[in-house]
Amino acid sequence: xxxxxxxxxxxxxxxxxxxxxxxxxxxxxxxxxxxxxxxxxxxxxxxxxxxxxxxxxxxxxxxxxxxxxxxxxxxxxxxxxxxxxxxxxxxxxxxxxxxxxxxxxxxxxxxxxxxxxxxxxxxxxxxxxxxxxxxxxxxx
Numbered sequence: 601x602x603x604x605x606x607x608x609x610x611x612x613x614x615x616x617x618x619x620x621x622x623x624x625x626x627x628x629x630x631x632x633x634x635x636x637x638x639x640x641x642x643x644x645x646x647x648x649x650x651x652x653x654x655x656x657x658x659x660x661x662x663x664x665x666x667x668x669x670x671x672x673x674x675x676x677x678x679x680x681x682x683x684x685x686x687x688x689x690x691x692x693x694x695x696x697x698x699x700x701x702x703x704x705x706x707x708x709x710x711x712x713x714x715x716x717x718x719x720x721x722x723x724x725x726x727x728x729x730x731x732x733x734x735x736x737x738x739x740x
Contacts, residue, residue: 626733627654668700673726676700677719687716696722702729 619625631647640646676696680688688696690712697705705725711717 668726668730670723670727673723673730674719676726677722681719687711687718688722689715690717693717693722693725697725697729700726700730701733702726703733705729 631650634650635643635646638646676699677688680692680696690709693709693712694705694707702725705728709717709721709725711721
C-alpha cells in the first residue's frame with residue numbers, strides 16, 4: 601500500500617476521504633443510473649448535459665437531475681394505499697423513503713402520531729429527499 605511520505609498516512613485512506621468529501625461515487629452512481637434509464641444515442645453528450653444541469657442546480661439550489669418525478673412518487677404511494685384510504689402507516693412511509701434511497705428524512709412527519717401519513721406529506725418528503733440524494737455536489 602502506497603503512503604504519503606510526509607505524513608505516513610496511507611494513500612488509500614486519503615483517496616477514500618477525497619471521494620467521500622466530494623461525493624464522487626454518488627455522482628458516478630447517479631450518472632450511470634441516468635445513462636441506463638435514458639439510453640441516449642450519444643452518451644458522452646448526455647453526460648456533459650447532465651453535468652451542466654447539476655452545475656445549474658448547484659447555483660440555483662433546485663432541479664437536480666433525478667430519475668424519479670412526481671408520477672413515480674405517486675405510484676409508490678398508490679401501491680402502499682391501494683384502497684385509497686388517504687393515508688399510509690408511518691412504517692410504510694419510512695420503508696418507502698428508504699427504498700427510494702432517501703436518507704435523513706423526517707422520521708416523525710405530520711400524521712405520525714396517528715400512524716396516518718398523507719400523500720402530501722409523503723410527496724414533500726420524497727421530493728426533498730430525492731433532490732438531496734441527486735445533488736451530488738452537496739455534502740451528505
